[in-house]
Amino acid sequence: MSEEIISENVRKSYHFCIQCAIMKCKCKKPPVADFVVRVPDGNKMGERSRRMRRKQMLVILLAVCMVFSCSGCLFVSSAEELYALPQGSREYMDLQKQINDILESGAEYSAPLSGSNRQAVQLQDLNGDGTDEAVGFFTSSGERSLNIRIFQVRDGKYDCAAVIEGDGTAIESVNYVDMDDDGVKEMVVGWQMSASVRLLTIYSVRDFQISPLLSTNYEKYSLADLNAESGKNVIVYRSAPEEGAPEVEAYSLMQDGEITSATARLSEGVTTIVSIKQGKLLENRQAVFVDSEYADGGLITDILVSEKPGELLNVTLGDDGRRSESTLRAYTSVYSMDINGDGIVEVPQPRELPAQSETVYRVIDWRAYRKNGASEKALTTYHNYSDGWFLRLPDAWENNLTIRREDSVSGERTIIFSKITGEGEAARIEDFLAVYTLTGDNRMERSQTEGCFVLKNAGTSIYAARILSQQTDMPVSQEYVTQNFELIGTDWTNGIA
Ligand SMILES: [Ca+2]
Ligand SMILES: [Ca+2]
Ligand SMILES: [Ca+2]
Numbered sequence: 001m002s003e004e005i006i007s008e009n010v011r012k013s014y015h016f017c018i019q020c021a022i023m024k025c026k027c028k029k030p031p032v033a034d035f036v037v038r039v040p041d042g043n044k045m046g047e048r049s050r051r052m053r054r055k056q057m058l059v060i061l062l063a064v065c066m067v068f069s070c071s072g073c074l075f076v077s078s079a080e081e082l083y084a085l086p087q088g089s090r091e092y093m094d095l096q097k098q099i100n101d102i103l104e105s106g107a108e109y110s111a112p113l114s115g116s117n118r119q120a121v122q123l124q125d126l127n128g129d130g131t132d133e134a135v136g137f138f139t140s141s142g143e144r145s146l147n148i149r150i151f152q153v154r155d156g157k158y159d160c161a162a163v164i165e166g167d168g169t170a171i172e173s174v175n176y177v178d179m180d181d182d183g184v185k186e187m188v189v190g191w192q193m194s195a196s197v198r199l200l201t202i203y204s205v206r207d208f209q210i211s212p213l214l215s216t217n218y219e220k221y222s223l224a225d226l227n228a229e230s231g232k233n234v235i236v237y238r239s240a241p242e243e244g245a246p247e248v249e250a251y252s253l254m255q256d257g258e259i260t261s262a263t264a265r266l267s268e269g270v271t272t273i274v275s276i277k278q279g280k281l282l283e284n285r286q287a288v289f290v291d292s293e294y295a296d297g298g299l300i301t302d303i304l305v306s307e308k309p310g311e312l313l314n315v316t317l318g319d320d321g322r323r324s325e326s327t328l329r330a331y332t333s334v335y336s337m338d339i340n341g342d343g344i345v346e347v348p349q350p351r352e353l354p355a356q357s358e359t360v361y362r363v364i365d366w367r368a369y370r371k372n373g374a375s376e377k378a379l380t381t382y383h384n385y386s387d388g389w390f391l392r393l394p395d396a397w398e399n400n401l402t403i404r405r406e407d408s409v410s411g412e413r414t415i416i417f418s419k420i421t422g423e424g425e426a427a428r429i430e431d432f433l434a435v436y437t438l439t440g441d442n443r444m445e446r447s448q449t450e451g452c453f454v455l456k457n458a459g460t461s462i463y464a465a466r467i468l469s470q471q472t473d474m475p476v477s478q479e480y481v482t483q484n485f486e487l488i489g490t491d492w493t494n495g496i497a
Pocket of ligand 1: 125128130133
């Protein structure tokens with residue numbers, strides 16, 4: 001931000017009452033926290049700035065709410081207070097009053113249970129006019145008690161423009177997606193009908209006229225964008241019938257307002273879907289990668305593509321059409337992902353290394369797929385889950401690599417990479433690289449001992465390495481290790497709606 005812009009700003013202090021979760025709360029409870037937001041001067045603020053400010057305040061409020069609701073340190077006493085909107089503008093005060101009226105009439109909030117949109121009141125620009133609508137989720141007494149109210153800003157105030165009513169015990173999830181690219185988002189609502197039955201309904205909300213386009217049972221669903229021709233897709237997953245494989249159905253909304261769909265099957269033996277990701281195949285074509293638990297153990301990946309509306313193919317099913325044999329693996333800690341950031345999703349295929357003891361160590365070959373089901377190795381990693389890091393391995397290490405762990409020193413966990421030649425009694429092991437996870441009080445000193453170099457300093461842990469020897473056919477350098485060492489992130493979202 002330039003000096004000029006900063007000079008136009010004024011600092012405003014907002015008292016944020018954690019006990020009430022309300023900005024500028026006027027309750028008499030002692031103040032718990034204050035924060036300062038830098039906002040443009042009111043006289044110079046355009047409408048866009050005002051909108052940004054309102055959004056900024058709401059984002060901060062929701063972020064703080066999430067922090068406190070996730071940390072187990074809940075000061076707020078009810079959902080009503082948790083989701084109270086900032087009362088800093090006429091529109092929001094008006095919306096808050098309308099919501100209060102709804103709540104005082106006996107309704108309660110009924111926020112979606114899962115997915116990424118879980119607030120009881122959500123802001124979404126449904127009609128693409130640049131102004132957010134507010135979408136509130138409630139349950140009232142009586143039949144069809146679940147209801148979703150859409151509030152639109154008209155003449156500077158929020159009015160209830162449409163209501164979606166539904167049966168069931170809860171709203172399982174909600175998503176907003178413009179399936180036909182007409183500038184108006186469709187609403188995808190999962191209704192929890194009973195403990196085991198879910199109904200997915202896609203609504204058109206064009207001109208705030210509610211029109212159900214489709215209702216279907218589902219176990220899970222995801223949003224995807226498989227090709228330009230079919231717009232954005234809603235993909236529904238249904239559990240397997242008694243014999244056979246789980247069904248997948250991809251829905252597209254065509255320009256004429258009709259829904260078309262296509263079905264495919266996951267592998268026979270799939271029990272539970274654990275991860276759904278969209279990404280590219282080697283041919284640059286978009287695909288959906290579905291990782292599932294398999295039979296009595298292991299993971300299997302099914303890769304789905306759609307070249308045109310009304311078509312859905314599982315490209316990894318084997319010749320017998322029963323299961324995606326090439327992706328089946330016993331090791332279950334890692335799911336398909338874009339491991340090297342090139343947009344292509346790779347499927348992990350663990351490979352056991354020659355062992356030095358009874359403990360088995362594995363590296364992971366990450367395979368990229370083609371539309372015909374063939375695959376190529378993209379790269380190999382060693383994933384150390386217990387210490388939270390992984391290393392991309394050079395191709396030159398592919399043969400003769402062996403790994404062991406040494407944890408004998410307190411506060412120091414070590415993985416040793418070695419070259420192994422010969423077998424059994426005649427095996428010769430030459431260590432060439434050690435990677436340390438240092439956690440003791442003296443971790444900084446240890447990371448600076450001779451030959452040691454720091455890979456990442458993560459606060460309570462320092463990751464460091466030492467080159468132990470140079471083997472002619474297992475090249476290693478400080479530069480290579482530093483550039484190819486990564487911490488395993490905690491944001492491995494599984495993409496399941
Ligand atoms: Ca709007
Ligand atoms: Ca649309
Ligand atoms: Ca990739």
